[in-house]
Amino acid sequence: MTYFDHNATTPLDERVLAAMLPFLTTFYGNPSSLYRHGRLARTAIDTAREQLAALIDAPATQIIFTSGGTEANNLALASLPPHGTLAISAIEHASITEPAHRLQELGTPLDILPVDSKGCINTQNLPKHAPDLVSVMIANNETGAIQDLAPLVAKLTGFGTVIHTDAVQALGKIPLSFRQLGVQLMSLSSHKIYGPKGCGALVYDKDTAITPLLLGGGQEQAQRAGTENVAAIVGFGKAAELAKAEMAARSLHTRQLRDMLEAGLAECPGAIIFAQDAQRLPNTVQFGLPDTDGEMLLMKLDKKAIAISSGSACASGGSLPSPVLLAMGVAADVAKSAIRVSFGAHNTPDQVYDFIKQLQALVYQA
Ligand SMILES: Cc1ncc(COP(=O)(O)O)c(C=O)c1O
Known part of the structure; x- marks a missing residue:
């Protein structure tokens, strides 16, 4: 996985x-x-x-x-x-x-x-x-x-x-x-x-x-x-x-993966990275893809053995757009497309390349 x-x-x-x-x-x-x-x-x-x-x-x-x-x-x-x-x-x-x-x-x-x-x-x-x-x-x-x-x-x-x-x-x-x-x-x-x-x-x-x-x-x-x-x-x-001893190495590692993912997303037409211009944690990217339901995409990626999170909070059986994104002024339909990737110490560049390939296949070639 x-x-x-x-x-x-x-x-x-x-x-x-x-x-x-x-x-x-x-x-x-x-x-x-x-x-x-x-x-x-x-x-x-x-x-x-x-x-x-x-x-x-x-x-x-x-x-x-x-x-x-x-x-x-x-x-x-x-x-x-x-x-x-x-x-x-x-x-x-x-x-x-x-x-x-x-x-x-x-x-x-x-x-x-x-x-x-x-x-x-x-x-x-x-x-x-x-x-x-x-x-x-x-x-x-x-x-x-x-x-x-x-x-x-x-x-x-x-x-x-x-x-x-x-x-x-x-x-x-x-x-x-x-x-x-x-x-x-x-x-x-x-x-x-x-x-x-x-x-x-x-x-x-x-x-x-x-x-x-x-x-x-x-x-x-x-x-x-x-x-x-x-x-x-x-x-x-x-x-x-x-964490104290390894923070610098963990941060460098996840930042490199994050930069790779963001470079891959730059090749995905219509992809939006939320809070892109803010100072952000080195391991986190939340993004939206056009005409995509984040929860649906999450399920499809799960079938490919990739575990990520959507930005939405489940309520009463349905999924609502993320209150965080709405508070930032993101339109509800765009917020509903959000997914979040948060890297950790054991992730590898190959996993990121594979993820980008899977995304492109699921979103753009479906
Ligand atoms: C920002 C933030 N605060 C609080 C919590 C809750 O922490 P815990 O899972 O230890 O109760 C979380 C967990 O997702 C979190 O992300």
């Missing part, structure tokens, strides 16, 4: 699996237990926290491990103070938009910040009034467009706004520094960086109050109760360590 959907998830790195296995078998102690077996698990979690902290340039003590990016995003929004105001960008992941709309239904004023045709908030679209919490992602999961948060941070710093960023897609693909970004909250996920699924983190500024979603045994500095998923956390830490 040719797997071109690394923004959806990545395969578990064998080195990560090797690091995890002892914590599923031999070292099964509860990290809260005081005897040696428990302390071993606690130490392994602390090491993972340090490994993740090193990747994102954050204090390890300000990392809360969660069950994934979705929980981290929900936890960030749950920290909005009662009667507070909320702003999110128009291109956020469902794990931000859904809790934001829930809060809105419960009476929270919600401001949706528009994006330009590159999928970025430009300086004219910054919030007019400082909200209590604002959430803007660093890199978009569909287009790969990278948002420069500096103008937003500059405008809102000093007004008491808590700035949250969903850095799930940026993690391991571009350098990230929590300290330099100037945000107060940042969400991360393990399975986008060759770590296990069901593990993520919320990074927080020590002066920012978190409202826990899960109450109980006081784990994770009393911010997220529940016996820790030790093996998954160890895996996330190992994946972070590898």
